[in-house]
Amino acid sequence: MNLVTNNKWIGQRTIRPDGMDKVTGRAQFAADTTMPGMIWGKVLRSPHPHARIRSIDTSKAEKLPGVKAVVTSKDIVDFPIDKGAVMLGIQDMRWMCRNVMARDKALFPGHPIAAVAATTEAIAAEACKLIEVDYEVLPWSIEIDDAILPDAPILHEFNKFDGKPSNIAGRLEHKKGDIADGFKKADVIIERTFTTRPVHQGYIEPHACLISVAPDGKTTIWSSSQGQFMVRAMTAYLTGIPQSDIRAIPAEIGGGFGGKTIVYLEPLATLLAKKSGRPVKMVMTREEVMRATGPTSGSKSTVKIGATRDGKIVAAHGTFYLQAGAFPGSPIRGAAGCSFTPYDIPNLLSEGYDVCSNRSKVAAYRAPGAPIGAYAVECVMDEVAEALKMDPLDFRLKNAAKEGTKAAHGPVFPRIGYIETVEAAKNSDHYKAPLGKLQGRGVASGFWFNAGGESSAQVNITEDGNVVVTTGHPDIGGSRAGIANICAELLGIDYRRVSVIIGDTQTIGFSNLTGGSRVLFASSIVVTQSTEKIIQTLRERAAKIWEIDPEAVKWENGAAHPVSPNAGQFEPLTLEELAEKAPAMGGPIGAGVQLNTTGADGGFGTHVCDVEVDVDLGIARVIRYTAVQDVGRAIHPGYVEGQLQGGVAQGIGWALNEEYIYTKEGKVDNPGFLDYRMPVCSDLPMLDCIMVEVPNPKHPQGVKGVGEVPLVPVMAAVANAIYNALGKRFYALPMSPPKVLEVLEAPTQQAAE
Amino acid sequence: MMELRYLAPDTLDEAVGAFAKAGSAARILAGGTDLLVQMRSGMLKPGVIVDIKKIPEMTGIEQAADGGFRIGAAVSGMALAEHKSFGKVWPGVLEAINLIGSKQVQGRASAGGNLCNGSPAGDSVPAMVAAGAIVTVQGPGGRREMRVEDVPAGPGRTNFKPGEILVSFTLPPRPPGSSDAYLRMIPRTEMDIAVVGIGVSVTIKDGTVTAARVGLGAVAPTVLLVEDAAKALIGSKLDDAALAKAAAACSAACRPIDDKRGTIAYRTKVAGVLLKRTAAIAAQRAQGK
Known part of the structure; x- marks a missing residue:
């Protein structure tokens, strides 16, 4: 890894700029x-x-x-x-x-x-x-099975599928090779169907x-x-x-989480x-x-994976039906496009169906669609590994996507860090720790595309020689803290001298919304370029004062210096001094950059989850959790860990208790946080993070998006852990106490064969 | 827009007078952790609110010479938790009351309010039933006493007569070798409503149960006193057979519904599971373990 290790601020857990306002109640939220x-x-x-x-x-x-x-x-x-x-x-x-x-x-x-x-x-x-x-x-229908029946009540009569009015509003597929051929080569084939319930983003x-x-x-x-x-x-x-x-x-x-x-x-x-x-x-x-508002889709997925006896996946087929709600637009792209992406699979067909039904229109939710697809794929991966008698992480390593792998959704991967996440999980203390009675361990991986897109920044030097950075995206995951670290690093000044604010639409250039894990990736590019322009101006100003060539001036530790004694003997000119002299030396110092950024690399994570099951009450509790992720470069590690932990917490809720429950009349029966059970603090253990840093070569600081990947593997990791504890597999979320107990109480089936 | 009058009398007589006069439009306010929520959600639009927290008898905790306790109806969970001896004598009642809501809610929420709210899932009620608590109520017709299990009439309803206000709980003195416990099943670890809640109170002499009471919540329209479960425990050494019989009695007593919080099958099974666990904790405490 080509890590830059001599950074002063990048990689530091600096004090977050919004912290004081938030803990003192001074922050202005919309209702204030x-x-x-x-x-x-x-x-x-x-x-x-x-x-x-x-x-x-x-x-x-x-x-x-x-x-x-x-x-x-x-x-x-x-x-x-x-x-x-x-x-x-x-x-x-x-x-x-x-x-x-x-x-x-x-x-x-x-x-x-x-x-x-x-x-x-x-x-x-x-x-x-x-x-x-x-x-x-x-008449109405809410569940996918009801909405796709031939005689289902149709929400939008104009919408046709296979030439007939339908609630299926769209289909997409990603294809590679020929799955029929591929499955012929398989020694082990496992096919399973899974369902998930709609879950809300749950912003406070x-x-x-x-x-x-x-x-x-x-x-x-x-x-x-x-x-x-x-x-x-x-x-x-x-x-x-x-x-x-x-x-x-x-x-x-x-809180937003896409919603x-x-x-x-x-x-x-x-x-x-x-x-x-x-x-x-x-x-x-x-x-x-x-x-x-929101939530995300409920789903029905069927996943089939075939592998040879030596553990090589030869074919995979995924079919993902996602509820769109009242209008077309469920996140089938995330489900069909991300689910198999950690693996190099020669023959693959991944299909998504967008299904309208009589519930609220879905809104984005943290890696939209990807956790739904990964839940099905990663649970089947666990079963295939078991059938092959392979360690589930070794099975993933054997099939891991790497530099040069062509993903089914299009790109040929550059240097990526997926293998590193699996290796770090395998080498973790957690993976080696012994398990107690009625405890189980599960693993799962996940991928999210990440994104770039339009960002604008304006960096201004104040009259007293400090810095104000304005960007155009709401800060949900710590972008202000990250930008302060980067700008301070580039200018060689204390991060406390950099104020980062979010401009309104009429004071900063167009900036695309905060989503897709794009913000720090994109905004740090425009902030870096703006800051570099300012450094160029500062060098020119110093050169003018010293009457030497600007090329003979370097910027270091917050001040202009001659590049060498040959350039002349001058005392350094600090940012404060140059700011003070600005009116006489050409005016205010500031620069702005607007770009449609490219070069965002996808993100991979691998999670290890331990559960303990109370078999008399059907309660599965997560007792230890480690999220490993390739984070590119952790500009502010505290915030990166916060993102990983937040995603895992949401995934544990999705896996164990969260669900929309409907009355017979088709209304949501649990529209509040009492009966829509998101996890509370005491439901979770400390969520451990291992940050693997494989810097993005296309980004000035190596940044990759980190906010969405951590939700993707969670439900499968929890499900696989519960299987490991009980020897029973669950194919539906949430794995809430009544449902777990029902499976445990069910008479044991005679083993097949 | 309907007007809302707020009264905060200093005496019980004044409170009873105002409450009775206002009739069905009136509501009693103790901690308000149910009432205010119901008002905000539009479920309830009272015309008069009678706040009882200024009445000393409603907010006091007294221990009599014989060791029995009298707890005012508006005493908050936190005040009980801070009482120097209550939690030692009645750890099960205290843990049940302290499970209502969060820390912040505990500063306000009272066992009296929990009982009068009439929810079959109220946490403190099964523990009070197991404790054999007697309530004192006062109304226009004077004072009377009731067994706590006779108070709930159904979800959201009580057997109080019009104008009657809950004044206090009286918990009996404890013979040596007595203790109690409360457990509830919730999918989360806190901030939730019982899917099943169970209180068990026992007295144990030389390893044998000499007295027992079992209160069971959230499995029927009202909290239940499960006498068959108590009978199964009394005279036993809490051996597996006795516990199984008591658990079966709890499951048999269940008349639950399928709803968003749990299924009939789940609640019925869990009632038995929790009986065994709760009885074990109460017995440990009673034997000073």
Whole structure:
């Protein structure tokens, strides 16, 4: 590994710039903003999973004293279905305009029907009850098996699959070689079917916004999102207000995990503010968050893997059906594209099916789709290794993707660190530790694409010789701390002299949203280039003062120095001194760079999980966990570990308890954190991390995205550990106590053969 | 918009008067950890709230000369935890009360509120039933006493008469060799609602159980006193056969529902499992182990 080891700040666990505000309660989240004259917006939501909207009468609501504005789908810009896709990033505005407000049909319980703004929240809620909606209630389906039946109720009649109206909104496949040929060569073939339940991203901060529309149309949005530019663009599309008139100010964000990459409230609040002439605030309740935002897909996957007696995988076939919710767009790309990617498989077919059904439209969730696919693939990998009597990590090593491997989704891998993660897992103390009674150990690997894309940065030197860096993406995973480390490193100054802020849409150049594990990768490229420009300016300024050639000046330890005694004998000029002299030497010092960044390398992880099962109660508890990941270069190791631990915690919840439970009427029955059981601190052991650093050669600091990979292997690692403890395999998530006990109590089947 | 009146009387008579006068529109506020949540969710819109925390009898913990305890209905879980002797005499009751909510919630939540909320899954109730607690209630017709197991009438309902307020719990004096325990099954490790909860109180002399009571929660419309389980334990040395019989009695007493928190089969099986574990802890404590 070509690690740079003499860094002063890169690789240091520096104090996070947002820490003080967050622990003292000073940080401004979206719901913390108020304005004089502000009124409150509330949404009327469909009680039905599926219903045609015959009419909406808002007249009684409008007459209620205190009500200032009412909006329905008539107020939202329509993107007609037959005119074709209007894409913004990965979102089709035809679906977005119908998701923020039901147009002809309500497609899930919680689907917005109308919105009201009134002087108090209570009046707005009261007014919602006065809106009369004439529904023609329709049959519905939520589960994949129901939605793909030939006679299933169809959500979108225009959507055809195999020439017939269908809820299957799309299919994709990745193919390599010929699986039929491949399976013929296999000595061991294992095929299994798995299901997973929808799970929510579970951010603590509900969606919230405050929006003011001035009489001249100038609009200001304070909201919590993973991208202020996404908020601006979507709001512009859905309201008809030009982007140049919308200033979207990013609030500090209380968690997103992908769920805040689309808008729900902002277009409604903007239209209410425009109609009423008053600033409008909207804050979702937890119940609204659970019913109408996110979650990720429930799924049904079938995976078949064939290997030769000596442990070489010769063919694999995966079929992944994912719930899209009310509108097309489930993360089949992540499921079909990532699941087999850790392995060099000559014959592979990986297929994804996008299935619409009557529940809320899915939103991205941490490596969207990849954990669902990896769960199925990594559980079958465990069974194949067992059938071959091979150690599961040795089996993975034998088939590991490496430099030169062609992935089924396209790329030929450059130098990657997958093998290193498996070796580190194998060599870990954890993997060698003995297990007790009713304890078991499981392993699993995972891959996520990672991403680059558009980023902008502006770096300015203040008059007193310090630094302000402005970037354009909300900081969810520590990007501000990472950027401070990098900028301080490049300038050779203390990191505390670098302030990193997130600009709003009208003060910093376009920056794509925070997602895909792209932010530190992309923003550190533009920050590095901006800082290098500043260093060039500083050298030129010093050269001018010393009356020597700029090439004869070097920048070191926060000051300009002559490159050698031959260049002249001068006392160094520090950043402070050059800042002080700036007005006389050509003016303010600053530089900005805007780029569509490329060169993001995918990320690999391998996890080791120990569980202990209470066989009388069916409770599986994770008692030890080690996440190994190729992190490229850990710019701020504390934050990188935080990302690994956070992903693992979410995966353990997904594996053991989290699930959307529906009533017979098709409504979510557990829309709150009491009965939607995310893990609490005491449910988890310390989650250990091993950071493997194989620097990305295409990045100035070697950065690879780290935020999403750590969720990918978790559910399979837990499932494999439970098998190791009990000798029983589970093919459905969550492995919650009643389900575990049911399997344990079931009469043991006669062994086959 | 309906108006909400908040009253905080200093005496029980005033509280009973105000509560009875307001009728069904009134609610009693102790810690508020159920009431305020129900109001915020829109489940409940009371017209009058009577806060009982200013009434000394409601917030006091007293130990009588015979060793029995009287606990005011509004005493918080934290106040009980900090009491110097209560947890030594009634460790099971205390651990049950201290399982309600989080640390922060414990500063407010009371056993009285837990009982009056009427949830079959209330953690403190099975432990109080096992302890043989007697409650004192006061209403327009004066004071009366009830067995704690007679208070719940069904989910969210009690057998109090209109205008009656829960005043206190009385726990009997303990013979030597007595102790208790409470266990609950939750999928998580905290911040959850019991799928099954069980309180066991025992008195053991020379290794033989001389007295026992078993309270079982979250498996029926109300918390149950399982007398058959107690009978199976009494006279035994807590041998496997006795424990199996008591566990079977608990499973047999279950009349649970299938819901988002657990299935009928799961709850029925777990009730028996928890009986064995809880009885073992109570016995260990009773024998000073």
